[in-house]
Amino acid sequence: MDTTAGHLTPEAVEAWTAMRTLAMAQRGRMVAVAAEAGLSPPQLFALQALTPGEPAPMSNLAGVLRCDASNVTGLIDRLAARGLVERRPAPHDRRIRHLVLTDAGIALRDRVRERLEEPPDGFAALSPAEARRLRDLLRKVAAAGSPRRA
Amino acid sequence: MDTTAGHLTPEAVEAWTAMRTLAMAQRGRMVAVAAEAGLSPPQLFALQALTPGEPAPMSNLAGVLRCDASNVTGLIDRLAARGLVERRPAPHDRRIRHLVLTDAGIALRDRVRERLEEPPDGFAALSPAEARRLRDLLRKVAAAGSPRRA
DNA sequence: TATTGTTATACTCTATAACTATA
DNA sequence: TATAGTTATAGAGTATAACAATA
Structure with missing residues (x-):
């Protein structure tokens, strides 16, 4: 497995370095887009991580955001207080709470996404x-x- | 100005989207590298932003990190408490404090940089x-x- | 017993506003 | 007056540990 090409050539390292440089230069824009929407960066990530038609458990979001589950509670509290997300009981396991984007949440999510998709x-x-x-x-x-x- | 090529072609948007996806997938690794070094992500950024031979004013660092200057005070306090950075008076303007990496700071900076440069x-x-x-x-x-x- | 989510706690990050010491 | 940096304050993000409800 994986005999397709060389590993970690100098060219690959240089390509990766160029990509990191480019990504770093865009950090400010992401923060600005979040601020425009009245969101903190983690709140923006959370909103982007949720998919309109697909309710997902909170633990799932913690996995995507790569943070502790205890963190998600407060994060969602604040988004829910603004009416962007709702907690709903899961059908077959009453320990689980599903996260659902509201219409306002979907609208804001799409608006933010459009801005993020604009190439530098x-x-x-x-x-x-x-x-x-x-x-x-x-x-x-x-x-x-x-x-x-x- | 700027008649070199087309603007915002669909291909460019798709390329940018692919790059964002790739960068997002690497977020966890960056956090892990920081944790290995006992640093928070902002502390890691600060350490990478400082150049060994070049003392820089604190306001300069605030610009690079795109955060308020008041923030840099505490950030540098914590790095200085660990002996990674030092504050030194600037020659010609006594309002300015130059930031200088210590030997320990340079060593940690280089160690972190090596890990970050490894391509996915x-x-x-x-x-x-x-x-x-x-x-x-x-x-x-x-x-x-x-x-x-x- | 194990898992999902919450709470309590402590620390870090962040911006705003007021302050100091220089210029 | 203006600028570099600090302090005070308040809010948000973060992890760890302890807990409740459910499986």
Whole structure:
């Protein structure tokens, strides 16, 4: 398994470094988008992690956010106080509370997502062909990484 | 200005989305590296933002971290208490305090940096030629974005 | 007994506003 | 007057440990 290519070539390290640099430069924009929406960064992550049609247990959200479950309680308390999320009993296990986005939550989530999806200015320097190659290479990396803990 | 290429093509949006997905999947690793070093994520950022030979004013660090200056005081207090950073008076302006990494600070900074530079598993799926193309495309985006607010 | 979620506690991060000491 | 940094304050994020309800 995994004889497809070399591991950790200098080129791969340099590519990863370039990607980290680019991501770091965008940190401020993410914080700004959150602030525009009246959200803290963790609240923004939580809202993005919830899917409209799919109620999910709180423990699930803790897993996605990579934080302790005790943390999610307060996080959801604040989102629920603003009417963005609701807690609902789960059908077959009364210990579990399902999280459901309200209509207001869905609207805010979509509005935030649109802003986050806008590429940084630098992407305008790419031709369509270059953008396509970049997209395909990134998808290849993501696909190869996800099965085994990326 | 900026007639080099198309703006916000669908390919560019898709490339940016792929990159955000990849970056998000690595968030947990960064937190883990910080924890290994006994640092909080902001403390890790601060340590990485300081350059060994170059003393920098605290306001400078606030700019890089994109947080309020009042925040930097406590952040540096904690790093200084652990002997990683020192405050020194600036030569020509006695209002300014220069931040200097100690030897211990430099050692920890380098150790953390090494871990952060390790590419995620998915990069092993790229051939050297592919990694090089990915690196060059990312650098092109970064270079085009940095002069005007990226 | 094990698991889901909450509470209690303690610490860190964060911004705003008021303050100091310089300039 | 303006700027660099601190302090005071308040709120939010974070993990650990102890707990209730349920399985």
